[in-house]
Amino acid sequence: MIVDCHAHWGMVWEERDHGNPSKFLEILDRHKIASTYLMGFLNLIRQDLSPQDNDTLANLAKQAPNRIFPLATTWPQLGEGAIREFIRCVEDLKVTGFKFHPWMQGFSLTDPTFAKICGLAGELQVPIFFHDGTPCYSLPEQIGALASRFPKTRFVLGHAGLLWTWRSAILAAQRKNVWICLCGPHARAIELICERVAPDRILWGSDWGPRFTDDIEYRLNLFLKTKVPSKLQELILGVNPMRLLDYS
Numbered sequence: 001m002i003v004d005c006h007a008h009w010g011m012v013w014e015e016r017d018h019g020n021p022s023k024f025l026e027i028l029d030r031h032k033i034a035s036t037y038l039m040g041f042l043n044l045i046r047q048d049l050s051p052q053d054n055d056t057l058a059n060l061a062k063q064a065p066n067r068i069f070p071l072a073t074t075w076p077q078l079g080e081g082a083i084r085e086f087i088r089c090v091e092d093l094k095v096t097g098f099k100f101h102p103w104m105q106g107f108s109l110t111d112p113t114f115a116k117i118c119g120l121a122g123e124l125q126v127p128i129f130f131h132d133g134t135p136c137y138s139l140p141e142q143i144g145a146l147a148s149r150f151p152k153t154r155f156v157l158g159h160a161g162l163l164w165t166w167r168s169a170i171l172a173a174q175r176k177n178v179w180i181c182l183c184g185p186h187a188r189a190i191e192l193i194c195e196r197v198a199p200d201r202i203l204w205g206s207d208w209g210p211r212f213t214d215d216i217e218y219r220l221n222l223f224l225k226t227k228v229p230s231k232l233q234e235l236i237l238g239v240n241p242m243r244l245l246d247y248s
């Protein structure tokens with residue numbers, strides 16, 4: 001089984017398909033991807049339209065149960081409004097988790113409202129995914145520091161440090177509440193990550209969806225052609241993504 005832990009409902013999809021996931025799911029079928037963690041894109045660049053995009057993600061998931069796991073977002077700059085939206089997404093929209101892109105959304109990981117959100121995510125048992133691998137607000141070191149402050153919250157490095165900071169991502173993922181999604185590092189870095197990070201906290205993702213281009217084949221083959229043992233590949237592709245949601 002393959003679960004893609006990093007995909008986006010890009011604005012081009014919404015403009016063309018108006019909340020209908022069937023064409024999106026066809027691409028998953030083409031690559032035999034069972035399900036996907038689905039992030040927005042509009043909600044990461046437009047504070048004002050973010051709740052609307054969160055609604056869209058939840059509606060897509062309703063049409064594809066067990067195939068689409070929606071990841072909403074909120075904007076810490078809104079203070080209490082951000083907390084209200086966070087709770088609405090969990091309680092009303094029943095989202096699977098959250099995605100934050102501190103670099104694009106323009107907030108610091110030391111933001112006090114964001115600290116409240118991280119605490120709530122631990123209490124409500126929803127994982128937080130991050131864009132990571134770029135300064136100045138999205139470095140794995142910074143996310144690792146956050147994970148130390150909130151040990152009950154599960155944090156996912158959505159890019160495993162990208163091409164430049166994957167070594168820091170390995171260090172950040174030594175914490176038991178930090179997961180790492182192979183989506184960005186080159187093949188040799190992927191192999192080293194798989195040697196050095198706990199095998200049950202590694203995920204795989206493609207980052208496809210912001211445009212209509214199909215990036216899944218490249219990212220999947222990059223991973224499958226590494227020297228990562230096949231048993232570990234199976235864990236990463238199919239078992240760990242479901243483990244992430246198991247808080248028992």
Ligand SMILES: [Zn+2]
Nearest residue numbers: 006008131207
């Ligand atoms: Zn992404």
